[in-house]
Amino acid sequence: MRNDLLKRCSIPLRGAAVIAGLLALNTPAFAHTTSGQANGFVTGFLHPLSGLDHVLAMVAVGIWGAQLKRPAIWILPVAFPIVMSIGGLLGVRGVPLPGVEVGVAASAVVLGFAILLELRPPLWIAAAIVSAFAIFHGHAHGTELPKAASPLTYALGFVLATGWLHLCGILFGLVEVWPTGAKLLRTAGAFIAGIGVFLLAGMVTHL
């Protein structure tokens, strides 16, 4: 009977159950507020990995790129760091950007839904969406840069970590060639969007 129940549950439904479980256990992640953490390559590398919002958004860029196939699979990860550096430049120069954390969390929501719904907009729109969010991610990293003991190695660390997360997303996204894999990706999209909504909700309740 238990097996019958499991068989009747679709993969997205099981995914939703997992998401619900994780949401119950989660606390909001604020990667950018830790003071004095920027010291060099290792701290730079760990910075994007220290916030769930960053991790999910970066992986989502890779997965969405894989869903969109060529040339998006590589154009998005090429465009992202360059535009991110412009956002970072704003952060380094102290140019205020309102709602950075909201923008970062919103990136997880939007990209998660794009994966869930298998949205396939024209390439330039996809690139524009990803680039817009890259500004927020870059600004968040950039504000930490002046505190770094070695800004160059810090920047190198977080750019490499960002690229590594994209690569993880792309490699995961390659499972789309199998029918079950496509469902798995949509489930992952639901997971990412769910976490993003949770983080946004957390910010709203903290206001």
Added chain:
Amino acid sequence: MKSSTEKAARVLLMVGIFSSAAFAHPMKGVGDFYAGMLHPLITVETLLPLLGLSLLAGQQSRETATKLIVIFPAALAVGTLLILVRPFPAQLTTSELLMTACLGLLIALARRIPAWIPIGLSLLIGLGIGWSNSVEITGEVSAVRFVAGLSLVGLLITTYGIGLVRQGKLEWMQIAVRVAGSWLAAVGILVLGLK
């Protein structure tokens, strides 16, 4: 029969296993020649434009790439002589970052560009790196050996970069080079913001 990529990976693995930490400045026991070779490799400010130039050279025509193999090591050697004119100005580190950003953007675009652009960049980068490394030639350090090591490492990195990009027939290799270019551009632009 092992592919050249597999062989290269094995060599890198062995080098990685047997390598020990390199400390450029007090290079006691390393020798002046190897100090010249190692110094630009363990200074991130110079390593990034070195890598960028080698990848950009690989994306260009065979003729341009061949010219760069000759011009860049020569520019490194000439750059060390600039110390005789005046000390290395610290402000030039900003130009190294600017070069890194430019190289990264050009690599990410992956376009054949007029030969004078990569040649001009290689001259500027070579002179800059040579000049900045020349401050290590002090006291008992043999200038000839140090400069020979510096020029050789410039030659090797440029040649390997060209070989990597030009021999990498696989599409993913070309994409990986463009991605690496975008990373270089990002790092250069970000740190330029602090200058």
